[in-house]
Amino acid sequence: MEMTEDQIHRYSRHILLSEVGGSGQVKLLNSSVLIVGAGGLGSPVALYLAAAGVGHIGIVDMDVVDLSNLQRQVIHHSKDIGRPKVLSASEKMTGLNPDVEVKTYQVLLNSENAREIAAPYDVIIDGTDNFSAKFLINDLAVLTGKPLVHGGILRFSGQVMTIVPGQSACYRCIFREPPPAGAIPTCSEAGVLGVIAGVVGSIQATEVLKFLLGKGELLTNHLLTYDALTVLIRKVGVRKNPRCPICGDNPTITELHDYEQPVCANPV
Amino acid sequence: MKILVNGKRKDVPEGTSLSAYLEIEGLDPQLVSMELNGRIVEREEWASTGLNEDDELEILFFMGGGL
Numbered sequence: 103m104e105m106t107e108d109q110i111h112r113y114s115r116h117i118l119l120s121e122v123g124g125s126g127q128v129k130l131l132n133s134s135v136l137i138v139g140a141g142g143l144g145s146p147v148a149l150y151l152a153a154a155g156v157g158h159i160g161i162v163d164m165d166v167v168d169l170s171n172l173q174r175q176v177i178h179h180s181k182d183i184g185r186p187k188v189l190s191a192s193e194k195m196t197g198l199n200p201d202v203e204v205k206t207y208q209v210l211l212n213s214e215n216a217r218e219i220a221a222p223y224d225v226i227i228d229g230t231d232n233f234s235a236k237f238l239i240n241d242l243a244v245l246t247g248k249p250l251v252h253g254g255i256l257r258f259s260g261q262v263m264t265i266v267p268g269q270s271a272c273y274r275c276i277f278r279e280p281p282p283a284g285a286i287p288t289c290s291e292a293g294v295l296g297v298i299a300g301v302v303g304s305i306q307a308t309e310v311l312k313f314l315l316g317k318g319e320l321l322t323n324h325l326l327t328y329d330a331l332t333v334l335i336r337k338v339g340v341r342k343n344p345r346c347p348i349c350g351d352n353p354t355i356t357e358l359h360d361y362e363q364p365v366c367a368n369p370v
Numbered sequence: 371m372k373i374l375v376n377g378k379r380k381d382v383p384e385g386t387s388l389s390a391y392l393e394i395e396g397l398d399p400q401l402v403s404m405e406l407n408g409r410i411v412e413r414e415e416w417a418s419t420g421l422n423e424d425d426e427l428e429i430l431f432f433m434g435g436g437l
C-alpha cells in the first residue's frame with residue numbers, strides 16, 4: 103500500500119519517528135481495533151486511534167448520550183444528547199480522519215455475540231464500566247487469543263494492563279472473579295474526576311499503537327496504577343497465575359458466560 | 371517488623387496475617403486482590419498467610435469504571 107501525498111502530510115509527525123516511519127504508518131492504516139464502550143475511556147481511545155490512522159475501528163456501545171456523560175466522554179458533544187453513542191463517536195472519528203473506517207455495534211456485548219463481533223479485529227480495548235463486561239472481555243480475549251488492553255477508573259485513580267493471551271498474565275490471574283454485586287461502586291454512585299478517563303484511555307491507546315507497531319515494552323505482566331491525588335504512577339509486576347481459572351494449569355472456564363450484574367445504563 | 375506495602379514502608383506487628391493487615395488498614399477485603407512477593411495469594415489463604423520482615427505486599431484494587 104502506497105500512501106497518498108495527503109497521508110504523508112497528515113502523518114508526517116509519525117513518519118519522522120524512526121520507530122514508526124512510513125512502514126509503521128502503513129501498518130497502522132492496515133490495522134483493526136475493537137473498542138468496547140464509547141464512554142469515558144472509549145472517547146480518548148477512539149479519537150487518538152482515529153487521529154493516528156488506525157484503518158479499521160469497531161466500536162461497541164448500546165447506550166445513548168446523556169447530559170451527565172459530557173463531564174468526561176469528550177467524543178460526545180452537547181448536541182448529541184439522546185443520540186446513540188456509537189453514531190456520535192463514529193461521526194467525530196471520521197470527521198477527524200476520513201482514512202478511518204468505523205464500524206458501529208449498538209448492542210450490549212454478551213456471551214452470545216462477543217466472538218462474532220471481535221472476530222475481524224487484531225486487538226480489543228476494554229472501555230467498559232462494569233465487571234460483568236470486564237470479565238467477559240478478558241475471557242473473550244483469552245479464549246480467542248486476541249490481545250487486550252484493560253482499563254479501569256474510579257474516583258481519582260485508574261489502572262491499565264495489557265494482556266497477550268498465552269504469553270502474559272490475564273485479568274483473572276489478578277482478579278479471579280467479579281466482586282459481589284454491589285460491593286464496589288461502579289456507576290453513578292462512585293464518581294470520577296473526568297480527566298482520569300483521559301489519562302487512562304490515552305495510556306490504553308498508546309499500548310495499542312505500540313502493539314500494532316511492534317515497538318517498545320508493553321504493559322504485559324504489569325498492572326499500571328495511577329493516583330491523581332498523589333500523582334503516583336506505579337507499575338506493579340504481576341505474573342501468570344497457575345491457578346487462574348481461565349489461563350492457568352487447570353482452567354475451569356472454557357466458554358464465555360455472562361455474570362448477573364447491573365449494567366450502568368443511562369436513564370433515557 | 372517492617373514490610374513494604376504498595377511501595378511504602380509500613381510497620382506491622384509480628385505474625386500479622388494478610389486478613390489482619392487489611393483490617394488494620396480498614397480495607398474491605400471484597401475490594402482488593404493481594405500479591406505477596408510477586409505472587410497472587412488466593413482469597414481463601416489470606417487468613418492463614420502470615421507476613422514476614424521485608425515482605426513486599428501489593429494491594430490491588432478492583433476498578434470497574436470506564437464509561
Ligand SMILES: [Zn+2]
Pocket residue numbers: 271272273274275276342343346347348349350
Ligand atoms: Zn489468567
